Amino acid sequence: MFDFWSLPVVVFLVLVVTTILFLASRYKRCPSDKILVIYGKVGRGQTANCIHGGGALIWPLIQDYSYMSLTPMTINIPLQKALSMQNIRINVPSTFTVGIGTEPEIMTAAAERLLNLTQVQIEGMAREIIFGQLRLTVASLTIEEINQDRERFLESIRKNVAPELNKIGLFLINVNITDITDESGYIDSIGKKAASEAINQAKVDVAEQEKMGSIGEAVATKEREIRVAENVAESEKGKKKAEADRRIVIHQQEAQAVDGENQAKAAIADTNAELAVKQAQAMQRGEVARRKAEVEIQKVQYLAEQERLNAAEVVRQEIDKRKIEIAAEAEAEKIRREAKGEADAILLKYQAEAEGVRKVLESKAVGYLELVKGCNGDAKAAATLLMTEKIEQIVQLQVEAIRNIKIDKVTVWDSAGGGKDGTATSNFLSGLIKSLPPLHDVAGMAGIDLPKYLGEMSSEETATDGTAVSVADETP
Numbered sequence: 001m002f003d004f005w006s007l008p009v010v011v012f013l014v015l016v017v018t019t020i021l022f023l024a025s026r027y028k029r030c031p032s033d034k035i036l037v038i039y040g041k042v043g044r045g046q047t048a049n050c051i052h053g054g055g056a057l058i059w060p061l062i063q064d065y066s067y068m069s070l071t072p073m074t075i076n077i078p079l080q081k082a083l084s085m086q087n088i089r090i091n092v093p094s095t096f097t098v099g100i101g102t103e104p105e106i107m108t109a110a111a112e113r114l115l116n117l118t119q120v121q122i123e124g125m126a127r128e129i130i131f132g133q134l135r136l137t138v139a140s141l142t143i144e145e146i147n148q149d150r151e152r153f154l155e156s157i158r159k160n161v162a163p164e165l166n167k168i169g170l171f172l173i174n175v176n177i178t179d180i181t182d183e184s185g186y187i188d189s190i191g192k193k194a195a196s197e198a199i200n201q202a203k204v205d206v207a208e209q210e211k212m213g214s215i216g217e218a219v220a221t222k223e224r225e226i227r228v229a230e231n232v233a234e235s236e237k238g239k240k241k242a243e244a245d246r247r248i249v250i251h252q253q254e255a256q257a258v259d260g261e262n263q264a265k266a267a268i269a270d271t272n273a274e275l276a277v278k279q280a281q282a283m284q285r286g287e288v289a290r291r292k293a294e295v296e297i298q299k300v301q302y303l304a305e306q307e308r309l310n311a312a313e314v315v316r317q318e319i320d321k322r323k324i325e326i327a328a329e330a331e332a333e334k335i336r337r338e339a340k341g342e343a344d345a346i347l348l349k350y351q352a353e354a355e356g357v358r359k360v361l362e363s364k365a366v367g368y369l370e371l372v373k374g375c376n377g378d379a380k381a382a383a384t385l386l387m388t389e390k391i392e393q394i395v396q397l398q399v400e401a402i403r404n405i406k407i408d409k410v411t412v413w414d415s416a417g418g419g420k421d422g423t424a425t426s427n428f429l430s431g432l433i434k435s436l437p438p439l440h441d442v443a444g445m446a447g448i449d450l451p452k453y454l455g456e457m458s459s460e461e462t463a464t465d466g467t468a469v470s471v472a473d474e475t476p
Helices: 006-026 104-113 119-139 143-148 150-167 186-234 239-374 379-403 424-434 439-445
Strands: 027-029 034-040 048-051 055-057 063-069 073-083 089-100 170-177 456-462 468-473
Touching (some): 006 027, 034 104, 048 104, 073 119, 089 104, 089 119, 089 143, 104 150, 119 150, 150 170, 186 239, 239 379
Antiparallel strands (some): 027 055, 034 063, 073 089, 089 170, 456 468
């Protein structure tokens, strides 16, 4: 029979085992050659939690993790033509060994700046920093300090490079300078000078030792001969002869000793003279090399200054050219905009005039249509009405025409004779008045018959000159 009390126990055990397996899967251990970086919600004021060795529990959803390798990286720095304190360019090829640091501050900096970067990217970043700091270090030292005191040079490099690498999470492990050269041959001249001085000093030491050996040999020979002479003098066969021989031997030994000493002095003098000559030659070569180096430096400085002036002149001319182009473009744009504005204004003016003319014509057309409708469709009657409205203006224009005639002098010969046509004076005035066209004629030219209440053409009369004229009856 199934026991119902065993079901909760089984469920509880399953939950416990599942929880343990889940926690075990979320517990991450850090190898000795790596750094475990835990990021996400890791604590107030922290961007990441870095662990070197040991392990940690990674909470799901709110945390994640990654590893950073501690394997050292070797970076070759082929520094060329770095400027020293003496303004002499030197080549300092070197090799730097760097790696991610294990100090808490350095690990945090590495987690913030190097996490998930490839080794090539990290080496490129470190190479740029090392190049800049190495140039700064070379510029603060003379060539003698760089070439002779290598330990001080390396210490200066560590002092300048290490703090900058620490800022991105890297630690400087080792620095190795392979060789130091310069283009002017200054370092070779220093080496040759040192070698020449060592050789000359060795020659002086050899000459001194040879001198001491010659003097010692002469003294030993003298003592030996003296002892031999004494033994001979003590013999019974001839004390006097032995004495004479001994003195001769002594004089010979003294002469040999003096001769040996003179030879030693002569050898020393020759050695000193040769040493002085070689020192002078070495000094001469060194001075010549120094002068040549100064000349080369001055040439390089002159070329650099010339390049700088050329670059400045090119930049200035380019700026002036750009200013002229901008001014020309601005003037052209101004002219284009003014022309466009004038064209738009003219177009709007003509459009407005056309619209006004169209409105006037439309209004006239509407008025004429209404006038024709008022005349019961009789267009001739409507035209007569319009002409009637204009009669006053026509008469005024006729009056203005006569008024504006300028007659400076009129001479009339009147015989005072009467006739049926009147006098000459009256005929002149009548002809002047008749020179104006009557209203009926003007209306007839327009194809309109004036109403009868404006008068009629009564008859044709003949002027004094025989010309037929029409006289309007002014009585309606």
